[in-house]
Amino acid sequence: MTVTSTTEHTEYAEHTGQAEYAEGGRDREARPQEAEKTRQAAEAPGEGTAVRAGADAAAAGGAWDDGLIARRAAAAVAATGRQAGAGLPAPYDGGTASGVGDADLAARLDALRELTGLSRPRVDAAALAEAGRVLDDAAARGRLSRRHTVVALAGATGSGKSTLFNTLAGVTISDTGVRRPTTSAALACSWTDGAAGLLDRLEIPGRLRRRPVQGPDGPGAFDGLVLIDLPDHDSAAVEHRAQVDRVLAHVDAVIWVVDPEKYGDALLHERYLRPLAGHAEVTFVVLNQVDRLPEDATDQVLDDLRRLLDEDGIALGEHGEPGATVLALSALTGEGVGELRDCLGQLTSERRAAARRIGADLDAAAERLRPVYVPTGRVGLSEEAREQFADRLAEAVGATAAGQAAERAWRRNAGRACGTPWLRLWRWYEARRAPRTTERPPGETHEEETTTARQRVEQAVRLVADEAAGGLPAPWADAVREAAGRGADGLPEALDGLAAPESVPARPPRPGWWPVAVLAQVAMTLLQVVGGIWLLGQVLGVCAPDLLPPVLLMLAGIAGGPCVEYGSRLAARGPARRYGADAERALRDAAAGCGRARVLDPVAAELLRYREVREQYARVLDPVGGGSSQGRAGGAPALGGSFARGPAGGRSGGRMAELSTTGR
Template sequence: MTAVIDEGPGRGESPTSHEDRNHRSARRTPDGLRTAVPEAGGDWNDGLIARRAAANGTDTEAGNVPNDEVRLPQVEAYVPSSGLLRPRLDALRELVGLSRARLDRATLAEAGRVLDEAAARQRLSSRHTVVAIAGATGSGKSTLFNSLAGAQISDTGLRRPTTSAPIACSWTDGAAGLLDRLAIPGRLRRRPQQSGTDADEALQGLVLVDLPDHDSAATGHRDQVDRVLALVDAVIWVVDPEKYADAALHERYLRPLAGHAEITFVVLNQIDRLPGDAADQVLDDLRRLLDEDGMALGEHGEPGATVMSLSALTGEGVGELRETLGRFVHERTAAARRLSADVDAAAARLRPVYVAEGRPGLGEGAREEFADRLAEAVGAAAAGQAAEREWRRNAGRACGTPWLRLWRWYEFTRRPGSLECPGAAP
């Protein structure tokens, strides 16, 4: 299996010429989205863009579009699946802008990061869904990764840790920008073994990323997991019967990411090792733990996390996961759901700053902090400290013993610049 480097715009073309071509063959819709314009005699690559163009009634004349000798694949613009995402991002951006002079930078850091990552994701393809496979040491996530790809891409074995860097597998072209955003080098980008079946067709647009162990002994591996998890559209958590209740998994990841339930898959692997009904019992206990973490479960048609059991080694349940992933990717809503959940988390962190005890206004802690800052700004703190020193000095002179006053007089006369006569007693 050789590495596949996705060059994005085309082969042998400079970035400047590609940008000029995109500028000549693109227009903006009323809501600010840039859509590709077909070349003369060409067809639209995406039905959604075609319908948007027909609805706006702004088809470009064929004579105004240059007829290049080499036709390049059109790059689909990002189209948010929910009309509420853009206003929410604008509102968060306005809130951050108004709060820069009122709050410290650390308080607004997470909200700023969410806005930056949302802008970066919206500039990239919406035809692709980036899904990361994460798990603990020995959970079998690399085996599941290879099973979904149909090829031995990620190394598996008894050596720990086995996966030392993220490895990506893309089912379609055009994902180079997304993988560059994840900082995955070209030598770690692969293609799956496709046989042309319906199962392979259902995964068109999927970008699967195998991550290192989140509990690895190497700190660099854990840092890579945290970095990539903040950028992907969805996550498949692979757990095994021995460590599915590990506190490191639930307290560090699942519980803080409970608001991202709609883009979360929790897979119980290695059920071939469980006898009889033990797999169902472990799966029920796993659902109980997820419920305690505050993560909604997608059962009975309700939105939430997808929980299932399988065996990546024997293939049991892998087909069901493949079908579920196919429907998930086909909806093309994972990126918008991820961004919406990030906005929710950023707003929840900022809420205590603006709302105290369930009502707008300043709480007791905020009032004390405001009073301290105001006192420091007007110099009240320095004046108070000077008054306290003077009060202590006068109290010592009035209440001190004769020997203490004599000793203080002696110390005072030894100071440089003292105007008192050394022979004058106090």
């Protein structure tokens, strides 16, 4: 930070106004002392950690902070009542800019800082470089004088900008002539003291700093004006063009001086005016040398110039609307210079040019970040996608087959408990005497099943990741797929653990009617035994001969046993199906829980992070309506508000509408 003493502008030459004002020896000696005082004031108790952090950041070059530091800075601002988070010691002076108040501008800067901090792990540093530059410039400009307005005079070779510079200053400061280029270095003229820090930022040396001749009333309407005469932007010298680009990046406003011959130069429109179309409110386009035109031709050239500016996307400040100011004048004869003086006086007295410039830079940075944060479609995982993911995992672990096996096991147990003893004995005998069938090696079968299950799991993860990443910008879609891929690494092994034999219930439960069926089966068997013994006794002559009773008993037992077994099977169908369904559901829920913990939860975390950065991006576009309410159903902020300008002239309501309607 450069601190300027009050004696900085005391060493002038004679009042001709042509001598330069430079930093005196006393200023050079006082600067280190005042800088040390500023550092001590920043470290004094009661200023808060955010103020000290801002001083440290300034000493380190004004680098922007991450989201955590921004939140701490916001807390410090709430506690101390000072704007320290964005490197702005206090709000900009002077009302509103472009309909955006100073508090809104500070809120937008805070939102951009929070946005970059949250996005760093996911978004490429090159995409965030422009946002970082805007934050650095805003912090650097906020630490310097807010009383002054820095205006640059830019133009092509022979446009007459140096002549206009001298006319505005009221004295010959910048050299003019037919030799090209005439202006080889940026020249500064300040109407009031205290602008040394701003000129140091523009790297204009003290030998190139001038003061105009002032009347008895002082600077008047130009109080706080700092005028910069730039080299030709189309100069053959590369260092001249580089100097123009460097200074234009840091001034508060710019006056483009064009002449009737070069006002349509493609280099001017394509390299400067069109890319800076969003800076219309801090842009003046002056048609110089109108004294060379016939009276009826001036209006025609002005109309054609306005047409070209409209094609560049520059909003024109006509009929009281905000936008660029287009004037026609002659710096040589003084025609129309008074109107330009009035416009500069109004711009300077309002002291809003710096805030307008930063707001325009914010708009440009937000437009460049638009592909990184604005979704192209619906964002998030639907309930249908989650259910399909659970179904695929259940298929991979064989939940349906496990349920069917559990159902068969229940029925088999019911048959063993309620079947006739003779039929069970016969089945046992048949099973013993039947030859064993040749089967594939169990290891080979298990390996094939494992491979198939792993492929199914990988396919399920891939499909759910594609569903979650659909509609997301590229960095966040990649982050979602990466999170799903990390969770899928150990998912097949975890699912194999769920399908292990110890995870399956050992024995099916027995219903209450089983003892009754067993007793009935025992009774039928006893009837057969009693009937058979009775009949054998008659054959041996032990019992009185009467064949009908023992035969009836035996027939009742023989017929009753299968009837009891058949009835038990009918009664076991419902419980067996429920038991199989419960077993399938348990395995399905276990597989879904495993997939949710390893895949869906990390994916949801990435989607929540994207939602947070999208809300911060909405606040960068509109600090009032961008984050006022949130769409809870789809995770998208309900963004309100609209803007009057089109996409090339500033913030656009269309961008806000797209951000609010997509991703719901």
